[in-house]
Amino acid sequence: MAKEIELIFIPVPSMGHLLVNIEFAKRLIDLDNRIKTITIVLFNLPTSPHASVFARSLIVSQPRIRIHDLPSLHDHPSTDLYRRAPEAYVVQVVKLYTPLVKEAVSEIVESRRCDSDSSVRVAGLVLDFFCNSLIGDVGKKLNLDSYIFLTCNARYLSMMKYLPDRNRKIGSEFDLRYGDEELPIPGFVYSVPAKFMPPGLYNREAYEAYVDLAPKFGDAKGILVNSFAELESHPFEYFSKQEDYPPVYPVGPILSLKDRANPNEEAADKDRIMEWLDDQPESSVLFLCFGSKGSVKEPQVKEIARALELVGCRFLWAFRTDSLVETDPNDALPDGFMDRVAGKGLVCGWAPQVEVLDHKAIRGFVSHCGWNSTLESLWFGVPLATWPMYAEQQLNAFTLVKELELAVDLRMDYVSSRGGLVTCDEIVRAVRSLMDDIGEGLRRKVKEMGDAARKAVMDGGSSSLATARFIDELVDNGSC
Secondary structure: OOOEEEEEEEOOOOHHHHHHHHHHHHHHHHHOOOEEEEEEEEOOOOOOOOHHHHHHHHOOOOOOEEEEEOOOOOOOOOHHHHHHOHHHHHHHHHHHHHHHHHHHHHHHHHHHHHOOOOOEEEEEEEEEHHHOOHHHHHHOOOOOEEEEEEOOOHHHHHHHHHHHHHHHHHOOOOOHHHOOOEEOOOOOOOOEEHHHOOHHHHOHHHHHHHHHHHHHHHHOOEEEEOOOOOOOHHHHHHHHOOOOOOOEEEOOOOOOOOOOOOOOOOHHHHHHHHHHHHOOOOOOEEEEEOOOOOOOOHHHHHHHHHHHHHHOOEEEEEOOOOOOOOOOHHHHOOOOHHHHOOOOEEEEOOOOHHHHHOOOOEEEEEEOOOHHHHHHHHHOOOOEEEOOOOOOHHHHHHHHHHHOOOEEOOOOOOOHHHOOOOOHHHHHHHHHHHHOHHHHHHHHHHHHHHHHHHHHOOOOOHHHHHHHHHHHHHHHOOOO
């Protein structure tokens, strides 16, 4: 009888992390019939109240993926901590949930052992990198191999490998006064100015969370990275030579190309956007969108609006203000703006990003540089201008502009929580570079990388082969 296995995924329940984890689970099942079932163990958090409903909407077409909802904690960390230092909040949540996770995983393992009619065994855990404390607290205690699934890129992994050495020497969070300090991070082609590091590293509580997480990567059986060898050859080559580090598998790009409906939006809104794009000339529209968590303050909205008027290009602009209540984005626009750009622009609070990027009318993308959005823009061959907002997006922007030369530098070091404005002049310069004919060289390069991304996940491609090696290791190493 062929060996059959079950995997247990434990993701962070934010929309971006959940989406990629479930898409990866689908890919594994599609690639190899020996993976009988994948169970997603899901935290129940007040910061992600719709996570379970969202996750279930993503697995309707795949009955071999199951959701196991954990009960709510009696005592969550404060939401003030989440706003102040989200990395610290998540690390605390995972530690508080550890007994419940261990109990749930143990029950799944035991049910497989007791099922005399089934040859399926639980082969291991696939953990979000924020959950890597579970390697020792759950995986090792239950004799299960633990793999880390990194929803970021390989250079982010390089940064995490660098942090423990830096902490041993300095022992404190980063300081903005030394933002121009050049950091020699192995796996990068160039030294990285400290100002491009994640903003959490400048916050004591979040920094301590990073320092807690970073060394535990070395305890994993392997590390799966949502990137591909052709995009990040330098860091993947670096990790291939590290004898004292787990094997690193480039398994990306992992994308949800069947667009995800926003539960707060009506189908009519999506239809309105796509019909408007259908009426625009090919390769003529600038798309501006700042991700599921990105919001823009009203003074910044006015700077963007002024820039779009000055450039005069067609645009689709999706944004939310930082208001605590849901508002119409048009209310934040300068008086008369929509009249002055009539026929050239459409403003909305949400857009179906995948379908927009795939539309023939789109020419350029002003993006917050979240890694999911970055991979989508490359996949569809749409060059972007970098406008990072939070998390690791500054590092992504540096990677795209400096390391890979695949993006226009709008503002690589912007962090929304630090205040300040990206000026109209900065926006005009970047948008013109992106939309004018001078950007054709960049456009060709992005298109070539998009072609490489598609080849990577095809049969015989670099990521497909790396994923197959990972599955073979799971099947061959009977850990239960």
